[in-house]
Amino acid sequence: MRRFAALFEILDRTSSTSAKRDAMAAYFADAPAQDAAWAVYVLGGGKLKRTASSTELRTALARETGYADWLIDDCYQHVGDLAETIALMLPREEQAHEDTPLHVWMEARLPSLGRLESPERIELLREWWRGLPREQVFLVNKLLTGSLRVGVSHRLVVQALAQWADLPTDLIAHRLSGTWKPGADAFAALAGPERADEHAGERPYPFFLASPLEQDVASLGEVGDWLAEWKWDGIRAQLMRRDDHALVWSRGEERLDGRFPEIELAAADLPVGCVLDGEILAWTLDEAHPMPFAALQKRIGKLKPGAKLLADTPVRLMAYDLLELGGDDLRERPLAERRALLATLIEDRGPTLMLSPAVDAPDWEALATVRVESRERRTEGLMLKRLDSPYRVGRKRGDWWKWKVDPYTIDAVLLYAQPGHGRRSGLFTDYTFGVWDGDALVPVAKAYSGLDDAEIGRLDRWIRAHTIDRFGPVRSVEATHVFELAFEAIQASGRHKAGVAVRFPRILRWRTDLAIRDADKLDDLRRLASG
């Protein structure tokens, strides 16, 4: 663990991506394969099944330090990270320590907690803490409670592995995709020579991600070089037809098997050795448009949907790309060719497998006019894909753009605030906003992002000085400040007090020019939701 702690410290200290990549590559070359495998797993965002609750960690800390629960809570609110709070509050360890390897922590020690009763678990935690230096107390707690969050993306881990193994990043990304099980052999296999049948297993292909179009659309050149499609608001997924079964992978590279039986059933008809990329949408037969995302959410949560849910909220796959056919990897072929093959493949296979229609327009201006219909069609805008583009790995700018319609905006009043986490710990950065319902302000949205550091600092000071009441970490503040919020969609909701729920709310601007009476009214939001 000492070696991994040293790597973590370097990663935590530097903001330079190249320095982080170099440090990881050096670690992969140096560390025992068993440990390196787990480093890949946790740095790439992997987590263990949780074996101790926050309450148990707090109890162990209270027993170990003798501090009152409220004081531990105050410290946690200030630090914004329980793992770190514990490391900072425990007495400083001075003696020499034994060094337990990372893989022993991940494979034996941390999982062993789950087999204990709560009181023994708390005692074992205390025993571990006593034997560890502060930075390892922090790391063990982090590994126990969630992800490391050290400014390393999955992509950067892939790059570091590629640098260490001297192999293309796309190959490493593919080898890591899906459910990769850490282990010495699995780690060694990452660096092995490329095989011809590399893609034939159950691992999904790394998804190609579009970038938001920020420039003038006309700067993309000839409209005829591009394929325009609706930007569907569903779940991005890969449908794989393998020897005797079909698999569905989400964009987060999780298996969705069993959740969408109608799609798996339709896939049984497809020839063995093909992979489709598309969007899962909730869509009832004979309707012109898909159901709102909220309907699909009911399906996402259900591992084995019942007959009623299947009847009320059927799903289909809106396919837009073909990555493999007859066992051949098609990703280097131009999009136009892949799409033609896809069209032939799923033609006349019924509504569950649909080809995402092309949106034709003679010029950009006409396309922009059609784009205005996006919301009526329950889509988020248009996708623009270069017809001769290969299917790339990850987010690479240039060939695929998402050209979203402008978000909805409202002016809303800041009502509550609570401290953020990580980089924003100790600062009030999580805000709740309200709009007018008669002469009362009712909360309608929570937003975390959109202000710059200077504004966050100014608002933080104001919040501290104008707190009316406290509910745990949450403070209610005087209704004074108006913010312009943007969001992607709004729906009627029985679960929310205001009767509406907004999707992806974020702060556009601090409207210091507006007084609270200028904020929007709930009725206006309801109208948007029903429209």
Add this chain to the structure above:
Amino acid sequence: MDSDLLLPRPEGLYCPAGDFFIDPMQPVARAVVTHAHGDHARSGSALYHVARAGGALMRERLGAGSVIHEHDWSERFTLGDTTISLHPSGHILGAAQVRIEGRGKVAVVSGDYKRDPDPTCEPFEPVPCDIFVTESTFGLPIYRWPPMHDVVSDILGWLDECRERGVAAVLFCYALGKAQRVLAEMAARTDRTVHLHGAMLRLVEAYREAGVRMLPTVPVSESARGKDFAGELIMAPPSAAGSTWMRRFGKASTGFASGWMQVRGARRRRGYDRGFVVSDHADWPGLLRSVDDCGAKRIYVTHGDGEALIRHLRDTGHEAFPLRSLGGTMPDLRSSEEGD
């Protein structure tokens, strides 16, 4: 009534029995000033009482025209119906606690203070009293300062790393107090020359004149144009971070010396490459120890979020209150990061 000795007013903390203010924020007739930091020493008052050890710094801060009475440590003098004396607080050079005796009671206003050893100033002197006014800038148990020897080792390790990589090492810290303390602590371990930002020059000189031994320093501005700063240590106030002044160093690694660097989120938010935990304020054990050492019956807590300290003191059998509970009104002196 404690408020006949201490009463918050819009101008600052007022002593009715002695008719003077401590560290007033606005010009007043009579002021006792604890130390020379800008949020404590403000010009414009008619008359100042300060500790002799900090006299030179005070003249620098308050301006040559100010009327300043200097007092030796523990020397007693009379203001109104009170007897006053000043005692070291260990915060920076010449920083004082104010002892006020009057109306049959003794109150001590500690100002900013710390308990850790500091080669640039006299150590904190516990002063027995009935009423103790304490700061709580770092009033949570997560704040426990590492030994300075370890921190200096970290700084030296960072310098070696920078030298190896061929980049300049720019250490940001407050120009008064922190910079001199780091220079003095490092002087025991190395003899390399440090390059100073212009804002630090006179203050470092003032410490030198007061007899504090520090590393040799040269102004950055006196280096030839195009000088290669690779592997050199440069010290600058935080305001210089990200300014055009930084360009001359080419590739540089940045560090920040502050008590706030104890928390990872604060470290990452500031965007420095390295954080070094060095504070001139008392840490949590230092605050508790000082409350015990002075044996006061009642503790008043000033500065920012002192709520945790107050509640903890009450839980452990002390009478503790926020300073504002004395009545009166005073603007909220939420401790800013500058106050570190």
